Amino acid sequence: MGLRPVTGSASSGPDPTTLGRESWEGVRAVVAGLGVSGYAAADTLLFLGADVTVVDDVEPQGAAAEKATLLEILGADIRTGAGSSSSLPTGPSAPTLVVTSPGWSPSTPILVEAAGRGLPVWSEVELAWRLRGEDAAPWLGVTGTNGKTTTVQMLDAILRADGLRSAAVGNVGRPVLEAVMDPEPYDVLAVELSSYQLHWSSSLSCRASTVLNVAPDHLDWHGSHVAYAAAKGRIYQHAQVACVYNVQDPATEQLVVDAEVVEGCRAIGFTLGLPGPGMIGLVEDVMADRAFVVDRQSNAAELGTLADLATPAGPAAPHVVADALAAAALARAHGVSQRAVRDGLRGFSPDAHRIADVATIDAIRYVDDSKATNPAAALASLRSFDHVVWIAGGLAKGATFDDLVGTAREHLRGVVLIGTDRDVVRDALRRHAPEVPVIEVLNGETDLMDRVVDAATSLARSGDVVLLAPGCASMDQFRDYAHRGDAFADAVRRR
Template structure:
């Protein structure tokens, strides 16, 4: 299922949207199905979009063929008569369109809010995941576990499959594994998940949210109204704070996950075994073995944490220990997430191009030692002192690329002055081959050359996928 493929029909009964003037802000993965779903329910829809490129014109033509009004290149003005805005998740709250809506008393929903409200009476419950890092992997692990339990499920939301497609499509599900970004949660005031998890919190997207407190508060919305379990990270007390602040259903419990020995109402690790002390009888004394650390691919610490969070959500839904184990064994991570590329002359080359912020890079660096680190790109306002200080002892050497590499170089000078640094003064795509060549020169047998940039990729590459592909191609060229 993808954008534009949602199969909907006009409901047989009256619709709350019949005759309602709704503005859909932003086309693309969420806007197109939102506009179609609202139109099918009798709404008078106007779609607005900032861009006016070939892709936008193609989408506009598709909507106009249905009788939907589309305004391209003008996403700032509130269409006259608007009674509701449904926005793409990335549109910032301070956009003129939303400021005008606020003055006019017009509510703003995201596509997640719309999907939640359009669910049928027998809709599948949502097991929801958010966090600064690890969301996609955890949701995919969760879906794998649910499938191993024989449940009809899908990984949806911020993962690329529109929630509207999942909710309104022909496929019937028992439960949905839902990835939610802070953007999506900001625009989803009435969402109430069966169980929810916040994996971690670190500064990210602060330009969008305005502050760390606002960012955390939007993440914490995932816990509102939870029915069974609010899953939090024992190693990140801020996630537990969000649980305490949430208004949940009576009987809903706080369930922690930890890489250490679990306390009561936690999942954790004992002697290489993932164990559950939350969803077992007499949890004061008993623990249930779920899987081995070796069942998790790859068994890096932060990925074990992802697996525990996924297991906690699945167990909250009544999934058996065997299904947890089988689902984790069946799971394979997406490309560019701590992916082993090759071994050359006793040195491992690992692609974690998806580590686009400092929190993700620190988790990646913690999984290996010694490391020749390839880093740099667009910093997005990030600071690198904490990352470098925490990782300095693991570093054999560093190769820096990208527009904001000087910020990392300065942090290295402050916190790891003895570590050799190669600063490549180029931002063309061919720089990756030189970076890998320099990393090979610095590495010794037993080391890991790790691409964990801690930065976005758009200064040099289309996206982190292209950056990871360039790294893998450079490794293959050196090994040829």
């Protein structure tokens, strides 16, 4: 979305594209969405003195309703309910800026109209970048189809281990705006950025950034894989010190090649293999840095070992190791010590619903990876185990499962299907793994996950893993992936 000057009635008042932290009085902003990022944007704009209208087609409930009331008290015009986002205000209330929440597709009528009027349309992340004060904390940016949250949290742990005041923000949960506007400044920010947020961001200039991987996802939102990858690649634009790419995923390196970066910015690879000069990788069980050392042609620095990543459940899965290497590369680009990388990773604990052991009952292990919301994430999870009863399905978001099934068929003991798009997974299984037994579990009067766990257990053998890694979004049957994972864990514990 361009940042063209507005025309007609929307042109009066200050141009928001020229403003920083000074008064925004006279700016008329529409905030699309009343979620976490929408609330942060509206609250900040009100604080700066802008006139704010918040629109959302969903009536707020619970905590969201309380936030809507607070914004209204602060002076915002709150418009919620069906049809509220069908058009922009006109006349004296015509906006000079639109700030959109991540889930709002570019095809949403209000955003199409904003483009037609020549209005700037920003993400909350773009607004945050523009509001950074003098001597602002640098951003270390992370995106990718899978592993973003784990990598950002690992990065934050490493930065803190080096004595820096850091925060993991962005798509990970806490809005970037909150950190940027915090009266106590941070030394550095570890920023998780989704393709949605990057689509609406144009002026970011991260100190270092990475695209962990690129696999088909969110095609219903972006329209094509090419557009999705291009949105991811925006994180490399204007990078200052390092563009960190995945040696095992050539698409990420191509995004670096295509990016316009600050002169002197380096391309740094991370790999599960032996690292060449300019890379961070593995030498047997040692994480080795050949990118940020003197004479990297012949020297390497030890950043830790695979034992530092192990959990009580066992060694780290390969994709978790890759996340750690990416986090280490970003931290080293920022000048963090070798010891801090080791100490940060050693003390790191992953969030719930990410290959989390729930229980082992009668020699069957139950694992919650509800965060695997696309086929690439589900495949990485399936590859972590020898024999799996896979619980899959939900909202496929335009994705297909043929590659996953063809690659993982040897791991599959059986499959239990749930959700709206279970037929997409079922059809791939019929084409590429017809010998694998499949049970479909539909919504019913009794608890869904109780029936799912019972079905999965009936297919499992001693030593197998029952794995919830749906490869799909959850909102057709659950509030979110965490609710889905909790329901699975509760059902396992009831056995």
